[in-house]
Amino acid sequence: MSSYAKEKEIAIEAVRKAALLCEDVRKTIPPAMEKLDKSPVTIADYGSQALICHQLKLAFPNDPIVGEEDCSELKKPEMKEQLRIITNYVRKHYTSDDVTEENVLKWIDYGGGEVSQRYWTLDPIDGTKGFLRQDQYAIALALVENGDVKLGIMGCPALPDTNGHQGQLFVAVRNEGAYSQTFENNAKPTRLQTVRCDDSSNFRFAESVESGHCDQEMQISVAKKLGITTAPIRMDSQAKYGLVASGRAALYLRLPNPQKPDYRENIWDHAAGAIIVEEANGKVTDMNGKKLNFKDNKKMNDNRGVVVSNGEIHEQVLKVLKEM
Ligand SMILES: Nc1ncnc2c1ncn2[C@@H]1O[C@H](COP(=O)(O)OS(=O)(=O)O)[C@@H](OP(=O)(O)O)[C@H]1O
Ligand SMILES: [Mg+2]
Ligand SMILES: [Mg+2]
Ligand SMILES: [Mg+2]
Numbered sequence: 001m002s003s004y005a006k007e008k009e010i011a012i013e014a015v016r017k018a019a020l021l022c023e024d025v026r027k028t029i030p031p032a033m034e035k036l037d038k039s040p041v042t043i044a045d046y047g048s049q050a051l052i053c054h055q056l057k058l059a060f061p062n063d064p065i066v067g068e069e070d071c072s073e074l075k076k077p078e079m080k081e082q083l084r085i086i087t088n089y090v091r092k093h094y095t096s097d098d099v100t101e102e103n104v105l106k107w108i109d110y111g112g113g114e115v116s117q118r119y120w121t122l123d124p125i126d127g128t129k130g131f132l133r134q135d136q137y138a139i140a141l142a143l144v145e146n147g148d149v150k151l152g153i154m155g156c157p158a159l160p161d162t163n164g165h166q167g168q169l170f171v172a173v174r175n176e177g178a179y180s181q182t183f184e185n186n187a188k189p190t191r192l193q194t195v196r197c198d199d200s201s202n203f204r205f206a207e208s209v210e211s212g213h214c215d216q217e218m219q220i221s222v223a224k225k226l227g228i229t230t231a232p233i234r235m236d237s238q239a240k241y242g243l244v245a246s247g248r249a250a251l252y253l254r255l256p257n258p259q260k261p262d263y264r265e266n267i268w269d270h271a272a273g274a275i276i277v278e279e280a281n282g283k284v285t286d287m288n289g290k291k292l293n294f295k296d297n298k299k300m301n302d303n304r305g306v307v308v309s310n311g312e313i314h315e316q317v318l319k320v321l322k323e324m
Contacts, residue, residue, distance in 0.1 A: 018093075
């Protein structure tokens with residue numbers, strides 16, 4: 001019997017429903033709303049968070065959920081129409097008889113929990129800019145205990161697998177391996193393994209699409225020093241972790257953008273992806289080789305940048321970074 005069996009079952013079902021909602025919204029390319037920090041959010045981000053938080057709360061009422069979104073903007077009178085649309089999408093994808101505007105707001109705000117001894121962290125749509133471009137995005141959910149990620153689920157509805165089938169669901173439980181499967185019910189999971197260095201066709205690196213989220217120039221020079229001369233795979237969201245876990249890239253570099261020295265990474269942008277790569281025999285640290293901190297805060301205040309590798313090249317990447 002797997003550890004965290006109930007958590008895994010509920011989390012997979014919640015992410016699967018959210019994925020259907022997001023794909024439904026994506027067909028229409030919704031207008032982006034702007035948050036106070038000027039970053040975009042859509043009706044799908046809110047709908048996905050409402051669905052997932054409510055399902056988690058029903059099953060695990062005592063677990064705090066640390067989610068990216070909150071309702072402060074949505075509660076404003078001028079957002080009434082947006083809230084109505086969100087509620088309709090939630091109703092369509094969720095057979096619960098208490099889907100009302102009031103409850104949807106309440107469910108989204110279940111995501112206002114604090115980092116604790118045991119908590120969930122949720123990015124209802126990671127890569128919102130990718131989602132808006134009809135590109136890659138991920139629904140990322142992780143369970144953390146004593147600062148250690150125990151379970152990670154990542155839904156990538158727009159990501160094709162190696163057979164060209166669109167939509168990959170990644171699942172990892174600590175010490176039990178990482179798997180990917182399609183979104184169908186009862187789909188057969190395939191065990192994941194990072195790429196070996198002698199597999200030259202997959203010895204590539206991944207980075208963000210948005211140049212503002214990282215330091216693409218520096219990333220390309222680091223990759224060159226490691227002998228990676230092919231162009232980077234530019235992809236939005238934690239789907240990049242999925243590429244490394246499934247051996248389609250050896251490295252994902254996320255070095256801080258020099259123009260934004262005060263930016264700190266959010267736990268929900270990394271927790272699910274990190275366990276999926278680690279359980280596929282990969283390695284994840286910050287650019288100084290420090291473990292990512294999921295123990296203290298929503299922001300990973302003492303980490304700088306993120307390095308995700310197949311494991312084999314990790315020390316070498318850190319050495320190159322140190323020398324630069
Ligand atoms: N300056 C800066 N540095 C690093 N990271 C940042 C920065 N600004 C934003 N973000 C976060 O990046 C998340 C999306 O990351 P991606 O790797 O998908 O970026 S990209 O879309 O490919 O550019 C994005 O997640 P979502 O908001 O969930 O899309 C943000 O949390
Ligand atoms: Mg965002
Ligand atoms: Mg994100
Ligand atoms: Mg997000």
